[in-house]
Amino acid sequence: MKLNAKTLRQMKAVTPIAMLTAYTAPVARALERAGIPVILVGDTVGMVEMGFDSTRHTTVEHMQYHVSAVRRGAPETHVIGDLPFNSYNDPQLALRSARALLDAGADSVKLEGPQLEVIAHLVASGIDVVGHTGLTPQTSKDFRQVGRSAADAQRVLAEAVGIAAAGAFMVVLEHIPASLAEQVTRTIGVPTIGIGAGGACDGQVLVINDAVGLGDYWPPFSRQYAYVGQTIVDVAQSYMKEVHDGTFVNNILRMNAAGKK
Numbered sequence: 639m640k641l642n643a644k645t646l647r648q649m650k651a652v653t654p655i656a657m658l659t660a661y662t663a664p665v666a667r668a669l670e671r672a673g674i675p676v677i678l679v680g681d682t683v684g685m686v687e688m689g690f691d692s693t694r695h696t697t698v699e700h701m702q703y704h705v706s707a708v709r710r711g712a713p714e715t716h717v718i719g720d721l722p723f724n725s726y727n728d729p730q731l732a733l734r735s736a737r738a739l740l741d742a743g744a745d746s747v748k749l750e751g752p753q754l755e756v757i758a759h760l761v762a763s764g765i766d767v768v769g770h771t772g773l774t775p776q777t778s779k780d781f782r783q784v785g786r787s788a789a790d791a792q793r794v795l796a797e798a799v800g801i802a803a804a805g806a807f808m809v810v811l812e813h814i815p816a817s818l819a820e821q822v823t824r825t826i827g828v829p830t831i832g833i834g835a836g837g838a839c840d841g842q843v844l845v846i847n848d849a850v851g852l853g854d855y856w857p858p859f860s861r862q863y864a865y866v867g868q869t870i871v872d873v874a875q876s877y878m879k880e881v882h883d884g885t886f887v888n889n890i891l892r893m894n895a896a897g898k899k
C-alpha cells in the first residue's frame with residue numbers, strides 16, 4: 639500500500655525509513671519490487687545522471703521528466719519530487735513549480751533551507767512538503783560538513799524546528815555531526831532522514847548511483863553495495879571482443895537455444 643505524508647510521519651521512532659533516490663523507470667521498478675517505501679527523485683539527477691558539476695543546473699523541466707519516469711516505474715511507492723534551484727524563490731513560484739512536479743506524478747515535494755513562508759504556503763495549498771537542512775547543495779559553496787561550531791549547530795537546529803513548525807512532514811538532514819542530528823531528531827515531531835548525519839535519525843537516504851557504485855566518486859558517508867560502473871566496463875569489453883572475433887551473433891543463437899536470454 640502506498641504510504642502518504644500522514645503514514646510516513648507516523649513512522650517516526652517506530653519504523654526506520656529506508657529512502658533511496660531514483661531517476662529512471664527501471665530503477666524505480668526495482669526499488670518498488672524491493673519494498674523501498676519512499677523514493678526521492680532528487681535534483682542530484684543533474685550531477686549523477688546528467689554530468690553537471692552542481693545541482694544548480696537542474697531545472698523544473700528536468701525534474702518533470704524524471705519524476706514521470708519514476709512514477710511509471712513505481713506506481714505504488716511514495717515519490718518525493720525535489721524542487722530545483724531557483725524554482726521556489728517566492729511562494730507563488732514555488733506553488734507553480736510544486737504543481738508541475740505533482741502533475742508529473744510526485745506525491746510530495748522537497749525543498750532546501752529555511753524557506754518557512756514558502757513551506758507554509760505550499761502546505762496551506764494542500765501540498766505535502768519535505769524540508770532539508772544541514773548541507774544544502776543548491777546554495778552551499780562546498781560540500782563540507784556543516785553545524786560543527788556551537789553557533790552553526792544552533793542555526794541548523796533552529797532551521798529544523800522552523801521547517802517542521804511551518805508544516806513539513808519530514809526533514810532531510812545532510813552532512814551534519816551525528817550528535818546534532820540526534821538532537822534535532824529528539825526535538826522535532828516529524829521524521830528526520832539522514833544522509834551523512836549518523837545513525838540516530840528516523841531514517842536514511844542514499845543516492846542510488848552511490849549505492850550501486852555507478853560513477854567515479856562517492857561521498858565518504860555513502861555506501862557501495864555493488865560496483866555497477868565496473869560491471870558496465872566489463873560488459874562493454876566482452877561485447878566488443880565478441881564483435882571483433884565474430885562470435886557475437888553465434889553466442890546469442892547458442893544462448894537462446896540453451897534457453898537463456
Ligand code: KIV
Binds near residue numbers: 678720812833843
Ligand atoms: O537531491 C538529492 O538527491 C538529495 C539527497 C542527497 C538528500 O537531496
